[in-house]
Amino acid sequence: MNVFKLILKEIAHRKINFAMGVVAVSTAVALFVTFMTSGQAYRRETRRIMRDMGQNLRIIPKETTMDEFWTQGFSSHTMPEDYVYKFANLKGYSYTHLVATLQQSVEWQGRTVILTGILPEVLPLDKRHQSPMTFSVKPGDAYLGYQVASIFKIEEGEKIDIFDKPFRLKKVLFETGSKDDIRIYGHLHDIQKVLDLPGQINEIKALECLCLIESSDKNIDPRVLAKKQLAEILPEGKVILLQGIAKIREKQRAAMEGYLSFIMPIILVVCGAWIAVLTMMNVRDRRQEIGIIRALGHNSSKIAVLFLGKSFLIGLVGAFIGYFAGTAVALKYGPEIFKITAKAIKPEYSLMTWAVIVAPIFATIASFIPVTIAVTQDPAETLREG
Amino acid sequence: MVTLENVAKTYQTSRGQIKALENINLQIDKSEFVVIRGPSGSGKTTLLMTIGTMLKPSSGTIMFDDTNVYKLSVSARALLRARNIGFVFQMFHLIPYLTLAENILLVRMRNNSKKDYYDRAHGLLEKLGLADRIFHRPDQLSAGEKQRAAIARALLNGPKVLLADEPTGNLDAENAVEVVKHLRDFQANGGIVILATHGGQAEKSANRIVSLKKGLIEKVEVRETGTKT
Numbered sequence: 114m115n116v117f118k119l120i121l122k123e124i125a126h127r128k129i130n131f132a133m134g135v136v137a138v139s140t141a142v143a144l145f146v147t148f149m150t151s152g153q154a155y156r157r158e159t160r161r162i163m164r165d166m167g168q169n170l171r172i173i174p175k176e177t178t179m180d181e182f183w184t185q186g187f188s189s190h191t192m193p194e195d196y197v198y199k200f201a202n203l204k205g206y207s208y209t210h211l212v213a214t215l216q217q218s219v220e221w222q223g224r225t226v227i228l229t230g231i232l233p234e235v236l237p238l239d240k241r242h243q244s245p246m247t248f249s250v251k252p253g254d255a256y257l258g259y260q261v262a263s264i265f266k267i268e269e270g271e272k273i274d275i276f277d278k279p280f281r282l283k284k285v286l287f288e289t290g291s292k293d294d295i296r297i298y299g300h301l302h303d304i305q306k307v308l309d310l311p312g313q314i315n316e317i318k319a320l321e322c323l324c325l326i327e328s329s330d331k332n333i334d335p336r337v338l339a340k341k342q343l344a345e346i347l348p349e350g351k352v353i354l355l356q357g358i359a360k361i362r363e364k365q366r367a368a369m370e371g372y373l374s375f376i377m378p379i380i381l382v383v384c385g386a387w388i389a390v391l392t393m394m395n396v397r398d399r400r401q402e403i404g405i406i407r408a409l410g411h412n413s414s415k416i417a418v419l420f421l422g423k424s425f426l427i428g429l430v431g432a433f434i435g436y437f438a439g440t441a442v443a444l445k446y447g448p449e450i451f452k453i454t455a456k457a458i459k460p461e462y463s464l465m466t467w468a469v470i471v472a473p474i475f476a477t478i479a480s481f482i483p484v485t486i487a488v489t490q491d492p493a494e495t496l497r498e499g
Numbered sequence: 500m501v502t503l504e505n506v507a508k509t510y511q512t513s514r515g516q517i518k519a520l521e522n523i524n525l526q527i528d529k530s531e532f533v534v535i536r537g538p539s540g541s542g543k544t545t546l547l548m549t550i551g552t553m554l555k556p557s558s559g560t561i562m563f564d565d566t567n568v569y570k571l572s573v574s575a576r577a578l579l580r581a582r583n584i585g586f587v588f589q590m591f592h593l594i595p596y597l598t599l600a601e602n603i604l605l606v607r608m609r610n611n612s613k614k615d616y617y618d619r620a621h622g623l624l625e626k627l628g629l630a631d632r633i634f635h636r637p638d639q640l641s642a643g644e645k646q647r648a649a650i651a652r653a654l655l656n657g658p659k660v661l662l663a664d665e666p667t668g669n670l671d672a673e674n675a676v677e678v679v680k681h682l683r684d685f686q687a688n689g690g691i692v693i694l695a696t697h698g699g700q701a702e703k704s705a706n707r708i709v710s711l712k713k714g715l716i717e718k719v720e721v722r723e724t725g726t727k728t
Contacts, residue, residue: 119597119605126596405592408553409606409652410581412574493548496588496664 116415120422127395131427134391138431138476139438141384142468146439148373150461151447170208171353172196172317172343186292187216187227191313192349194232194301199346200317201235206339210320211235215301217308217315221275226261227296228275230304232314248284248298255280256298259288275299276307317350385479392424392480396487403487404495413488420484421477428476432468440464501527501550501660501691506559508545508714519545520556521714527693527707529659532686534702535695537711543695546711547662550693552580563660581606585653587682589665591645593637593652599624600633603652616655623651627681643674650681661685663694667701675700 124131173182174190182188197213200206215230233249250256255275257267262285267273271282280299288294305311340352396403403416440460447458506523509516519542527533535543548554550561552568561568563583568576593602603620624630627647637645646666653661663682667675683704686692694701702708710718 122596122601401590401592402594405586405588405594406605407577408551408580408586408592410577410584410656412577491554493545493554496548496553496586496592 116418116422120419120426123399123419124423124426127398130391130395130398131423134388134424134427134476135431135434137384137387137391138428138472139435141380142432142435142472143439143442144380145377146436146461146464146468147442148377149464150440150443150458151450152373170319172200172319172347172350173353174315175349175351177315177351185218187214188315189217191215191310191315192347194305194312194314196347196350197232197235197314197317200319200343203346206319208319210318212318212320213301213314214316214318215304215308215310215314217310219276219308221297222265224261224264225295226258227292228304228307229296229298230301230308230314231298232301250283250298250300252300252303253279253281254283254300256284256286257282258286258294258296258298260294261297262286278303278307381475385475388424388427388476388479389483392420392483393486395423396420396483396490399487400490400495403490404492407492408496416488417484420480420487424476424480424484425473428473429469431476432465432472435472436465436468500529500562500564501525501693502560502562503550504560504562506546506549506556506561508542508549508554509557518714520549523559523716525709525716527691529691530686530689532683532692532704532706533694534705534708535693535711536698536702536708537717538697540713541711542714543711544664545714547664547693547695550660551584551586551662552576582656583659585656585658585661587646587649587653587661587663587666589668591637591642591649591669593645593648595637598634598636599629599640599648602637602648603655606652606655619655620651623654624648627651641674642669643671643677646670646674646678647681650678654685658690660691660693663692665696666694667696667699672700679704 172192173188174192176190177188194213197211201211212234213232217228218225219228220226221228231248231250248256255273261267262282267282267285269282269285273280273282275297280303286293299307301314305313343350343352406416406419407413444458444460503523503525506520507518508520509518523546525533535546537543545554549556552561552563555569563579566579568579571579593599594605597605600620603623604616621630621633624633627650629644629647629651632640632644632648637648640648646669649666661682666678666682670678679701682692682694682701686704694705696702705722708718708720708722709716710720
């Protein structure tokens with residue numbers, strides 16, 4: 114009887130031992146494959162974001178001169194408020210936060226303040242559960258920047274008049290050391306009334322905005338495409354793209370890979386120890402079998418091949434199961450996580466090659482010490498045990 | 500011919516040295532049926548394993564014909580064992596996941612003809628009354644059938660020496676007689692049988708009974724009842 118057949122017969126006889134070994138290897142391989150397959154998608158997504166427009170997007174009135182905008186921090190022109198709803202309903206754009214504001218610098222009680230009207234944040238349909246980026250101001254309420262509240266010694270709960278419109282001071286904000294300290298925030302519609310600019314805003318901020326629109330011309334820069342499309346839909350608006358998100362994503366990716374490089378060795382050590390323990394148990398179970406095989410005149414190498422061959426098979430079967438399980442998990446959940454590159458998430462066949470080569474070798478090495486014990490144990494002693 | 504000269508075996512344990520065998524001198528010729536008798540712990544199994552090239556003595560020599568077996572390399576010794584020595588144990592030691600045929604064919608040497616082995620295995624199983632059990636696993640056999648299967652396995656390579664350690668210890672009287680009969684058949688065909696036992700049925704077949712006590716040969720009885728050719 115050849116050794117391979119003997120190994121298969123033994124596996125069929127001690128199914129649980131074999132199954133537990135396969136579970137160990139396939140778990141390790143599945144985790145690795147899932148991480149790597151999604152990691153590939155993540156890398157693709159990051160590249161795509163960097164290439165395309167993974168940025169904060171600001172839409173301001175078309176007439177705005179940029180030197181004024183950057184000096185002042187807002188535009189002195191306005192555009193229709195319904196642009197925010199038009200943008201929210203646009204197909205081909207993904208964002209995490211969408212905020213419309215109306216800001217004007219005004220003199221109030223002898224001091225310069227920035228009146229800021231905020232529309233409650235418009236959240237994408239699939240992210241309604243997430244926290245808004247900024248506070249939401251109810252009609253009739255006002256939030257005061259730290260400096261304004263300090264100068265006028267106004268406390269929370271007091272009533273204030275802003276250009277003859279009464280507000281209740283809901284909250285005094287913490288000191289920020291920025292222009293925000295001289296802001297008076299109100300609901301957009303309240304501030305529109307105060308400034309006599311009904312239905313007007315002067316900025317839309319779309320954060321983590323990604324352009325998902327496809328063009329027949331693959332060479333066209335999606336940013337150019339987006340600007341062109343937005344100019345048609347929002348004719349009184351002008352689009353400014355701010356770099357940033359892609360770099361953050363890149364950092365996240367590096368962090369994720371760092372985490373992976375930390376967790377994978379732990380998984381491998383646990384898996385290796387598991388296989389070693391299982392092989393040790395197998396050796397103990399088969400002490401007399403080893404003894405009789407030796408008594409029948411077979412040498413140590415045949416005993417070693419019996420055990421190492423079994424470990425190799427555990428690694429091989431575990432590699433296949435783990436690869437398909439890991440790929441299935443990545444294909445099932447990857448597209449939900451990486452929406453942009455969802456279509457690009459596909460089985461990484463190169464990982465199967467690696468799994469099929471590395472896992473059996475790894476399993477064989479992991480069982481090396483128990484096998485050494487198996488081949489060096491005294492057959493006379495094991496046979497004497499009865 | 501098997502010759503033991505001044506064989507001693509000492510085990511090192513946490514409680515000190517244990518002398519399992521001491522000053523053993525024996526010469527066993529072709530067609531001899533030797534019974535090694537003694538109480539538990541007298542060194543019977545150690546002596547069998549030492550003769551069977553499985554346990555190197557602490558001192559002394561064991562010659563197999565003209566070969567000093569423990570001067571051989573481990574692999575050469577394994578080969579000598581496979582070709583010349585058969586083992587039969589009290590607990591049968593059949594591999595539980597193999598059929599009777601597979602258990603027996605486990606002894607097949609790689610360079611020998613597969614067909615010859617199958618024919619020999621079949622012949623042996625028929626002779627031992629196991630032809631209808633060839634595809635049964637050990638757990639489907641009775642104790643007597645298991646022991647006969649173990650004898651078939653021991654005989655497949657055509658050994659010169661059969662070492663049997665309490666081969667009837669787990670059998671009823673009827674099966675014990677049958678097992679001893681097969682051992683005698685082997686002896687009658689020129690083989691050497693060395694059988695370790697507490698006593699009983701097998702002694703009647705012995706040419707020689709070697710009594711062991713605390714690792715030493717206490718007494719050697721030569722009998723006429725054995726079949727010597």
